[in-house]
Amino acid sequence: MKRPTPQILLTGVALILVVAAFMAPPGDGSSGGFAGAVTYADRHFSSWFGILAVFAFLLGGASLLRTHGRRVRERKADWHYSAVTLVSFLAVLIVGFLKLGGPPGLTGDPTDASSWLTTIFDSVLSPLHATLYSLLAFYVASASYRAFRARSLETSVLLGAALIVLLGRIPVGVTLFRFDSLSLWLLKVPNTAGQRALMIGVALGVVALAVRMVLGLERGRGGDGS
Amino acid sequence: MSPVHGWNVALMTLVLVTLVAIGIRRARHGHTAAVRTLPGIATIERAVATSVAAGRPVFFVPGSRDLDNMQTVAAVALLEPVAAMVAERDGRLVVPTNRSMVMEAARTACRKGYADAGCADAWHDDQVLYISDDPLGFVAQVDGMIVREKPGACFFFGFFASESLLLAEGGRQVGAIQVAGTASPVQLPFFVAACDDTLMGEELFAASASLSGDAALLGSLRGQDLGKMVAVSLLVVGGIAATVATVTGWGFVHDMAGVLDVLLETR
Numbered sequence: 001m002k003r004p005t006p007q008i009l010l011t012g013v014a015l016i017l018v019v020a021a022f023m024a025p026p027g028d029g030s031s032g033g034f035a036g037a038v039t040y041a042d043r044h045f046s047s048w049f050g051i052l053a054v055f056a057f058l059l060g061g062a063s064l065l066r067t068h069g070r071r072v073r074e075r076k077a078d079w080h081y082s083a084v085t086l087v088s089f090l091a092v093l094i095v096g097f098l099k100l101g102g103p104p105g106l107t108g109d110p111t112d113a114s115s116w117l118t119t120i121f122d123s124v125l126s127p128l129h130a131t132l133y134s135l136l137a138f139y140v141a142s143a144s145y146r147a148f149r150a151r152s153l154e155t156s157v158l159l160g161a162a163l164i165v166l167l168g169r170i171p172v173g174v175t176l177f178r179f180d181s182l183s184l185w186l187l188k189v190p191n192t193a194g195q196r197a198l199m200i201g202v203a204l205g206v207v208a209l210a211v212r213m214v215l216g217l218e219r220g221r222g223g224d225g226s
Numbered sequence: 227m228s229p230v231h232g233w234n235v236a237l238m239t240l241v242l243v244t245l246v247a248i249g250i251r252r253a254r255h256g257h258t259a260a261v262r263t264l265p266g267i268a269t270i271e272r273a274v275a276t277s278v279a280a281g282r283p284v285f286f287v288p289g290s291r292d293l294d295n296m297q298t299v300a301a302v303a304l305l306e307p308v309a310a311m312v313a314e315r316d317g318r319l320v321v322p323t324n325r326s327m328v329m330e331a332a333r334t335a336c337r338k339g340y341a342d343a344g345c346a347d348a349w350h351d352d353q354v355l356y357i358s359d360d361p362l363g364f365v366a367q368v369d370g371m372i373v374r375e376k377p378g379a380c381f382f383f384g385f386f387a388s389e390s391l392l393l394a395e396g397g398r399q400v401g402a403i404q405v406a407g408t409a410s411p412v413q414l415p416f417f418v419a420a421c422d423d424t425l426m427g428e429e430l431f432a433a434s435a436s437l438s439g440d441a442a443l444l445g446s447l448r449g450q451d452l453g454k455m456v457a458v459s460l461l462v463v464g465g466i467a468a469t470v471a472t473v474t475g476w477g478f479v480h481d482m483a484g485v486l487d488v489l490l491e492t493r
Binding site: 125211 | 449
């Protein structure tokens with residue numbers, strides 16, 4: 001069976017972390033020995049992921065520059081969107097690195113209120129976020145309309161439950177129909193029961209996936225499926 | 227990571243791992259497990275075939291979290307057979323990602339999927355794109371790509387927050403066949419409302435095994451199902467014991483309910 005190095009690393013680290021989760025003694029792992037190693041793994045492995053993710057961002061940035069750069073160079077369809085992406089990316093990167101407008105030096109906070117980066121964030125990014133987020137109101141309405149069309153018994157039950165919950169959460173529904181307690185019951189009992197059943201299934205699925213990965217069976221993460 | 231220090235959790239984990247391992251071992255020894263076809267999996271195959279036949283690309287979004295999230299790992303695992311499926315039909319796969327490590331993992335999965343289909347030369351790494359770590363920036367560009375490229379199939383697998391409905395409605399507007407899968411209970415209703423099919427909870431983690439048809443992987447699903455039967459049995463027995471103990475006041479039933487309560491306690 002083929003056992004590439006990433007698979008051996010994955011299996012080893014996974015076993016250490018499982019042992020650490022259940023057996024790590026208190027302390028910072030400086031005591032040495034097996035107990036110390038397990039404690040150290042338990043305390044510090046998640047930080048290592050963060051460090052790796054920061055370095056991996058360079059790959060993402062390089063990929064973004066290459067992909068959009070080629071699109072602009074070759075004047076592919078909709079290349080002007082790529083030009084906007086490139087200019088925005090590089091502008092914010094330069095403003096952030098040079099700490100323009102804010103406290104200079106290595107210790108200067110690039111997110112200081114006087115910095116250009118903060119101005120860009122507050123004046124450009126936040127309004128764009130709000131604009132995009134506001135689309136959800138329309139999307140929720142159109143998706144709800146489709147979901148609540150009473151075409152079958154299941155969708156009729158869904159419609160009925162949704163109406164009760166909606167009326168139970170607004171003053172007119174509470175005053176006219178007294179749906180507040182029924183609405184609360186629907187949320188607390190059938191809804192919680194369904195969510196818990198789902199979470200039990202998810203936990204079992206995660207365990208099964210983890211076992212497949214540790215054994216090198218799962219494809220796509222270093223396993224060869226053999 | 228905080229230590230669990232719970233002997234009961236360790237015991238239950240050991241039982242589940244053993245059941246899954248037994249399932250895999252039995253499958254390797256020729257005891258094939260009958261696994262029902264998930265409706266979502268059938269829809270994935272139909273969507274890829276329809277999309278490629280119409281000359282439209284296939285979009286696959288592997289969630290909006292990094293590789294330390296098991297849903298992202300499950301999505302990347304599912305990407306490989308989907309890539310093979312697209313490659314076999316000579317279609318075009320586009321994978322937008324919002325984490326650099328996911329981008330690298332997705333490229334590896336796609337490369338292998340195309341190679342498995344005998345089309346290694348047809349794969350280009352640029353088909354997996356890094357967009358942005360910012361969730362709404364990611365959604366804006368992916369929705370824009372969907373509007374411009376008009377994919378015939380959109381797959382959304384992994385963890386999503388508010389992006390779920392923004393992406394799924396974007397795909398719906400261009401008439402794409404959509405399949406989603408997430409273990410996030412809060413986002414499931416949005417996907418159910420906006421997509422043609424949805425893999426719910428554990429189905430997401432079983433999908434790659436189900437799609438691959440590999441005996442050992444299917445055996446692990448058998449073990450997973452046995453684990454579910456153990457969990458359900460303990461819940462039912464515990465519920466009955468607690469009810470009987472409350473109604474009758476019998477000491478031994480009360481003790482039994484107490485033992486089960488300790489066994490299933492996770493806090």
